[in-house]
Amino acid sequence: MHVTDVHAYYETRSGPIRAVDGVSLELNHGEILGIVGESGCGKSTLAAALSASGPPNLRIGKGKLTLDDRATVDLATSGGTPREWRGDVISLLPQRALNSLNPTSRIGDYAYDVIRAHNSKLRKREALELAGDRMVQLGLPARVLQNYPHQLSGGMRQRVVTVISTLLNPTVLIADEPTSALDVSSQKALILLLEKMMEEGMISRVMFITHDLALLSNIADRVAVMYAGEIVEIGTTREVVSRPQHPYSKALIGATLEPDPQQRKLTIQGLPGSSPDMRNPPQGCRFHPRCPYAMDICTREAPPRMGPAHNHATCWWVKQQADKGLDTGGIDRVTGERVATAS
């Protein structure tokens, strides 16, 4: 899957909010790509734009989507991903499973709805059997199909919705903050479920969106870091986590709290300020007002992309370090401080 130069904005009375501004990425077969960033960085808008599930005021200004040998879709002129792709080709796993379920119908009815939308010939009994088999195959009790949503715990509900939203073996699963409302044990259960579904071939590509970098590093093959509507760094999970280039990635990693006895002896400084107003983003590099390494040029000119498409950081400071032959990578996981590493 190739996503090329997606621009998406929300129409508001006070002007367009450019939530996603020129995002390109590729998602390979059998790959889990993580997208991480603060609230408001555009990661959920990207999910909505690609899965045709945004609110009515979401507009796509530009952008192309190519999926396997299917024709390239111009997201702007076609009004987004074709509706008939939903669930079948691209499926969205939403943040709060409870909100996507009808409280007065049984889980099984929901499963039937999903299947019926793409295969109207299937009888209800057959659909339920299919859904039940899938549950059992993934280690969940088939009886949940007879339950109402309120009878399930939050973690179970999220797992059940995950299974149902992938009943049609979608080519791409876009998971938008699926673990945010869960406690750590349920988070882990959901991650293990997704991994099992990949192994069994029920899903073949996952775009996993979250603000939890620690969690993401346990599931994603590659990670893209988003800030103010743009991808500021992308690379393999190992590279991004252990040798982050972009100052924003470093800050995100530095602020990740772990039950580490060393960490509690320190005072970790969070990033000052907040993410910019996307009606009027800062000139030059959008991160410069909060960046500890900001230079004069950062306030004036858009930063250069350092590295190839699949592994780069977009930053003036990274360029400067490279020009001087200095290393940018390395971060002390405990203190969040940059440490010098031999290049």
Add this chain to the structure above:
Amino acid sequence: MSQVNASQPLLEVRHLTKVFGSRETEVRAVDDVSFTVQRGEIVAIVGESGSGKSTLARMLLRLTDATSGEILMNGTDVTQIRGSRNLKPYWREVQGIFQNPVASFNQFYSVGRVLRKTLKLTGRRYSRDEEQAKLSEALRTVGLDPVDVLPKGAHQLSGGQLQRAMIARALLVDPKILIADESTSALDASLRVTILNVLRELRDRLGMTVLFITHDIGQANYVADRVFVMYRGEMVEQGTVDEVLGNPRHEYTRRLLADVPRLGSWGDEEASTLQPVDATA
């Protein structure tokens, strides 16, 4: 409240129990929980959803009645105080900070107006200048600029500013204890650290006592002096952070530690023999 006795714990909870439903449908949300909290310490109460930690918080805030047991504030049992008029003095001493600051702020009021209303609840009279000084002091304590923030409406503040304004609001009534119920869980990592630093500063500078309720053991480790672990309504472990996280004795604490996602790995991949609470009803 009775006089302060230096050796007496600020808060003592004895055999506190909350039962929902009756007979067949009975759920013991909090089951015979006892602990003490000293002045000027941050205690984290850790547990997964359904462990009873929020019910415990609501009982301590006297927002819900206990089924049995005692809550001793400075040696006086407050579980028998009923009615909001009688509870007001207690609510001035124990303040809650919740997860969703947007829901706790009237969208149509400026921050200044919300804070002034809160100040009125203390029952003390302030001149306009004193009032302004009080508000400014509270906002500065949490790292906000009063000139910038006071005239703004809640929708004009960022999530982090709003969360800080809520802490400032709680501080205005000069409480003895802050009870933070998952108040940083929905925040971005960087902002979360900033708010946790505010809590640590309140403890270090003002000797504030904080009960920090969370499912995130990483946050508990960073902010707390002691950690209590709840599992299925029971308090299964209490101790200093080093004791509980460094040498967990209860099986559930060990599982919790193993399940915390760490940068790069899932801790140790040790299969758990505990049945998760998270199952169908």
